[in-house]
Structure formats: structure tokens, C-alpha cells
Amino acid sequence: MTAPEIAGGPGAAPATPEHLGGRGAWWRRLPVVRQVRQSVGLQRGMLVAGLVLCAVFVVTAVGARWIAPYGWSQLRTPDGTFGAQQPPSAEHWFGTTVGGYDVLSRVVWGAQTALLVVIVAVLASIVVGVLLGLVSGYFGGWADRILVLVADAVYAFPSLLLAILLAIVISGGQSSMWGGVLAAALSITVVFVPQYFRVVRAEVVRIKSEAFVDAARVLGTPHRRIMTRHVLRNSVRTLPLIVTLNASEAILTLAGLGFLGFGIEPTAAAEWGYDLQRAVADVTSGIWWTALFPGLAIVLAAMGMTLVGESLNDLADPRLRVRARNRKVAGSVAATSVATAPAGESSAAADPKEDS
Template sequence: MSDAFLKADVRPNADSKQSNVQHGPWRDAARSFAKNKTALVGLCLVIFFVLLALVAPLIAPFDYKAQVLSDRLKPPSGEHWFGTDDLGRDIFSRVIYGARISLWVGLLSVVGSIVIGTLLGIIAGFYGKWVDMLISRVFDILLAFPGILLAIAIVAILGPSLQNALYAIAIVNVPTYGRLVRSRVLSLRQEEFITAARALGANDGRILFKHILPNSLTPIIVQGTLGVATAIIEAAGLGFLGLGAQPPDPEWGKMLSDSRQFIQTAPWTVIFPGLCILLTSLGFNLMGDGLRDTFDPKMKGR
């Protein structure tokens, strides 16, 4: 009898330990993400450039706008780590300030695309009929043009500036998130929990933002992370064409455009801005792939 009592006494403790191990889906996703070494490399790259942008005024050795013509096109040295450009400006200082511009444009344009695209996608997928047809046709029109060409056209109409480049990139990427959310809503609105919510008297607004939107966040987060890399490259492309940031702003694409004639005589003027574009976009792509592998049930079993 005492042995039975001891066994009965031990089992609840084991169950309690097992219950302590159980976690929510977001914590399980974080644990799965942490096991993906490639995704962690991407996360480290993103964190590095974000910190670089935040502390730029503290670590920049020179004013990024200061022109010293006697120091023009100097190679990398102890004084100028990344060398100088054709106007004698310190490239290291301009590169770390350029991280602020590129990340700002990339993040804000993606946030704008997600907000507008998600709203339109939810409305189209939930209400259907002529509303869905109208919004879908707008998406089709925007997708009929190559993204960079449409962005160039928008900036050409609005005028060359960093702000207008941000607007153009956001508009170009709206259909991507809109169609993604629309397809998600079309599958979710047939689920039993949506029918139950209607039966309990929930209105459309509550169903959309309390039930459908939270269940659509996973693909939005993954696509948004990948979209930042695309937005940074598009911003660099517009800057290279002179349609983005204007002098003296140290935008990486603009720095490449200003230095392309010195590729052979002063290659450092091109290498470092180009390397920053490469590493930043690579970081967001690796992190986005890791998030996709984490949230996609098909990838978990592999």
C-alpha cells in the first residue's frame, strides 16, 4: 500500500514537469528558428547593420558631407578605413550613414505595402463578388509591369527624391501582399471557427480583425522579411539612376552611381557600398528563408 501511495505521489510531479516543458506556438517557433544556423547568420547580419545605423553618429570618424579635395580618391588607410571618394569625403562615414537611409526606406516601404495590401486583400477575399473583382484587377494592372520600371515611372511623375522613391517602392509591392492575404482569407472564411463566430453574432469587423487577420500573420511576416531585401535593392537601383536620394545624402545606390567611373582607378569607392547592399539584402533573405522554414509545417518534417 505504501508503494502504491509513493507511485501515486510521484506521477503528478512528472506531469507537472511535463506541463512546464510545453510552450506556446510562438515560443516553439523561436526555438525552431534558433536551430537554423543559416537563419541565425542572416539575423546577425541584420542586427549588425541595424546597430550600425543606430550608432552612426557615435562611430563615424568624419562628417559624411565634409569635402577635402586634397584627400580625394585616397586608398583605405588607418585614417580613412574605406578610403575617400572623388570629393575627398570619408567613405566609411558615408557607408554607415547610408545604412540609415537604406534600412529606413526598406522597412517603411514594406510596412506601407503590408498595411495597404493586407487591408485590400482582406476586403477582397472576405466580401468577394464585384469587390474582389475590382481589387484583383487593380492588382493585375500593377503586376503587369516590371516592378523597377513601374517604380521609375512613379518617381518620374512625382519627382526625384528619397521620399518619393519610398512611396514608389511601397506601391509597387502592394499586390504581392494583397494577393497573399486574399488567398489566405479565401481559405479561412470557410473554416468552422468563422462559422461559429457568425453564429455567436460576431460582426464582420470582429471576424476580420479578431479571427482572420491573426491567422494570416505568418505568411505576412515571412514575405515582409523577404520584401525588405527587395526594397533595399530597389531603393539602390533608383538611387543609382538618380531618382532616389539626392546629394549629399549618402545612399548606397547613389554612391555606386557617383563612383562607377572610378572602378579601375579607385575600386574601393565601389566595393564597400556594393558590399553593404549585398550583405544587407543577404541577411534579410536568409532570415526570411529561416522564418519560412520555421512556420511552414511541410518544412518542419524534413
């Protein structure tokens, strides 16, 4: 019997292993699915838990209009006002705040505000940081030294204090939703730009001395094409790891701004940090629900993104990929190995033909 017959019947072609480019299920090569399949043990549990928390956060933010029972600034219904500091009930599952707002609605709408701030802050940080890092690392010179000095100075400054100062300057007393979102996002952006700048610049300095870049210069390729087609594409591989970690930091910074009173006005949008600050006085009076749920939302959202970021950071280590691959290969070898006779048995017991 030939190998093709053993593998899949007469005339069947041998299956190509997936890691050698086989035509296996295409969904296994998707970014998130590939990382989950590479992870093992506790690492896989952390990654899956982080993905679940992030999915709940995003779904809640996107579907806030349909999930929240009331508006973020709604104080009454046709039947009357909600009432201040009402305990959890059938009408208000999470109770009401000291200002008379529904806690569940504020928590759900606060997820939408946090997601908008994270998206704007991270995208703006990537665009500015990657562009400055690419130009600074590729051309060098006095501009590179000045940018590195400024980035180090900003990076050494306390991030929350810098965000507070910039929030005061940028907001200008605006209380609209998008004005507050942009003010908070841009305040966080200035804190994140030095991180992307330093990472991209270090990669560009390393890659621009590679042989393929020198070959492109010899062929007369313009600098703009070399920077975009050769250098940039090989310098941003670690950015997804930084994005996930910065997203959790953005949520905490936004909550800190709101807690200190420099965030978004409560009538413009719901914000977890502001609600938590207003609930501090309630805790001493035994009113726990106004502080528990906004604080729990901050912790779960930041924890989910942190778990994803730390798991992806671990999976970027080649030693972990080797361990997972070795375990898979060891299982395949054990399933196809030939059993040998125990040491105490004779060769006659192993070969029945000798008895006859």
C-alpha cells in the same frame, strides 16, 4: 524506488516536457529563439548567419551618429579638405570618393537611409495590402474583381521601372532627406502592395468559409468584428516570411534607383546606390575602394535578410519540424535504452547467478 524519486529525489514531481507546456525557460519560446532551436544542420547555420548580418546592419544604422567618423556630406576638417580619391589610410580607413567624401562615413550613414526606407516601405505595404486583401476577400463582388485585376496588372509590370516612374512623380524635385526617403519608400510600396494583397485575400477567401466564421454570423456578430477578430488574425500568419524577403528586395530596389540617378541627393543623405554609380568610372582607373565598400554593404544587407527569410520559409514546412523532433526523441531513447548481450554470448554469461 518510485518514478518521482528517480527523477529528482524523494517527493519530487515528474518534470513536464517543454512541448507539453512545461514551465521551462521562457526565453526558449521567443519567436527568433524558437526558430533557431527548431532548425538543424545547414539550415541553422543559414539562419544564424542571416540574423548576425541583420543585427550588424541594424546596429550600424541605429548607431550611425556614433560609428561614422564624419558626416555624410562632410568634405573637410579644421586641418583642411579630405581630398578626392584618396586611398585607404589611418585618417580614412576606406579612402575617399571622387567627390571628396569619406567612404566609411558614407557607407555607415547609408545603412541608416536604407533602414528608414525599408521600415517605411514595408509598413505602408502591409497596411494598404492587408486592408485591401481583407475587404476584397471577405465581401467579394465586383470590387473584388476590380482589385484583383489592378493587382495583377501592377504585379506583372517590371518592378524597377514602376519604382522609377513613381519616384519621378512623387519626389517632385525634392532633395531633403525625408522627402527623398518618403519618395523612395512610397515608390517601393506600390510594388509590394500586390504581394500582400494576393496573399491575404487568398487566406481570407479560405477562412471565411470555415465553421467558426459561420457560427459567428449565426450569433449575429457584426462584420467588422468577424473580420478583425476571426478572419484577420488567421490570415496574416505568413506575413513575417514575406516581410523579410521584401526587406531585401527593398534594399536592392533603393540601390537601383540611386544607381540610375532617381534616388536621394548626395547632400541630403548617404545612399549606397548613388555612391556605387559614381564609383563606376573609378574602377577602370584602378581605384577600387570607392566601389568595393558600398557594393559589399548592399550585398551583405540583402544577403542577411534573404537568408533569414528563406530559413523561416523552410521552417514553416511541417516536415522539417517533424524531422527535428524525431532526431531529438531518438537521442533521448538512445540515452535511456538498456544494453543487450551480443548474439555470440550465452545466456549464462548474461546472468551470473546461473554460474553459482
